Amino acid sequence: MTFPAHRPRRLRQSPAVRRLVRETHLLPSQLVLPAFVREGLTEPHPIGSMPGVVQHSLDSLRRAAAEAATAGVGGIMLFGVPAVRDAIGSAADDPRGILNVATEALVAEVGDALVVQTDLCLDEFTDHGHCGVLRPDGVVDNDATLERYAAMALAQARAGSHLLGLSGMMDGQVAHIRAALEAEGFTDTLILAYAAKYAGAFYGPFREAVDSQLTGDRRTYQLDPPNAREGVREAVTDVDEGADIVMVKPALPYLDVLAAVRDAVDVPVWAYQVSGEYAMIEAAAANGWIDRRGAISEALVAIRRAGADAVLTYWAVEAAGWLREQR
Template identity: 55%
Template sequence: MLFPQYRGRRMRASSALRRMVRETSLSVNDLILPLFAIGGKGVKNPIDSMPGHCQLSVDNIVKAAKEAYDLGVPSIMLFGVPDKKDALGTSAYDKNGIVQKAVREVKNKVPDLAVITDVCLCQYTDHGHCGVVEKGKIDNDMSLDLLARIAVSHAKAGADMVAPSDMMDGRVGEIREALDQEDLSETPIMSYAVKYCSAYYGPFRAAANSAPQFGDRRTYQMDPANVLEGIREATMDAEEGADIIMVKPALSYLDVISKVRDEVDLPMAAYNVSGEYAMIKAADQLGWIDGTKVMMETLTSIKRAGADIILTYHALEAARELDGK
């Protein structure tokens, strides 16, 4: 099609026309709100690098969950900030652990809100790694049983879905088998299948107190340069029984989201991570950008790349913005 027969501006002339031909639609139904649960009562510890977010005691987690539900956000993702840590992260699978308590209380007070739990060891271990440390290295196979225990304990507490984020090989199959053996076969798994070793996680690690105490996570999280490896990881997790596949981070990995979307026939999630959130908030506070517009453009780009679901710290703001349109 050539000018003047084709004039692209014809369909951009008004808001109504632009809406009629819009190719990508962002909805509140696409959003999941991450929350950080900590012990105590009435606790709201602000996270300096994530303005608007706090570590919340269970009573305040319930309030945040109600707010999300009232705005139409269908789900929250819970992360735990435990009172104690040890080498094996035992508080992660304690039936009275912080996440388990939060799950029970949210499901009691906001039963129609879907509660997803992060399944990992990093917040609960004194070394800060996502698996068992043996002779200074992360032992993949020794970690699998502990990860399965965490998932089962969350599901027994009432979690609607579990989300392993550890990047140990074989953990989806191990968790699926453990859930099935405990008559929890209806519990779906959202796998952090394509999780990169990213510098964008900094604010999260401060919020969850989960930075590794030695080394880094490059031996189990993915090299940011790789795409085909991501397709292999996603395919493997799908074959092991994952119900949803996730790519993390999102904004710098839109190409990965798109390519995995083309290869894996499962719902696709993407995590708009803490560093991505913090950059928008910081630039907005300095007056360098319009934070609301950049937020909505960012979330739309993630959806356009192929994500069906977006985990984002912007969830409440975006829900309000969508409700106002």
């Protein structure tokens, strides 16, 4: 029998060889933990559709952030759930609003160990659940919303946020917020643009997590799932407007977009492994249909392999522990 000169299996023959020739690596520092903090809670409240994830009180949030820092996770992204909502999301830029208070607390607690990040969007704070201010006809008013975003940005920067996560998908949001920050002297505040954020079906558990008031959908401002080139265009535009980092969201259903964005821009590219992705793996694992740790690890590596420099994932702390074990 004649064998070919190339025997690819030689590179797979042992764990040591596989580690040595591995093309894609995942580190704890490349993981960001999304966390929810709810006004008025005295203890964490479980989120039914996201087993293991909770709405935090301020005290439990501090503990979770300290745990993430100890695990070597790179950052924590905060989402606030206010007690009172209104049409313009007034609690979003209130210095004593839950998100800004939590930001101050975490910067004081772990600000030297973690990049403390804040979600900059109105959907958690409005009584209609949309990401912006509504016109009388019920359509989101892009330019009026930018003014609210600028106020949010300044409130979050004053609270000490290291990085603002612009997730609202309004036209011109990066340029408008960058100008507002510069005018007030916040020249070092990072902007993460959720550049390619798709209006897909994977956000359901998140809406439970933030007690969303949304009726209808967000298809007039989030991207249409069939469109890949449009996602790249959004990312390039956001970089031109001053974004330091761009994001693709969701992650696994849009790996092609993630790879295309990585090729198109020269800033860091992140991806958000969203609540629906989390819930699917947890549900399948709970039923014994898949290996939980294997599926989580494979999904995270796939996102890195497609081009993500960092991944927002609800498994950040747990996965960081596994990675330390492997080392």
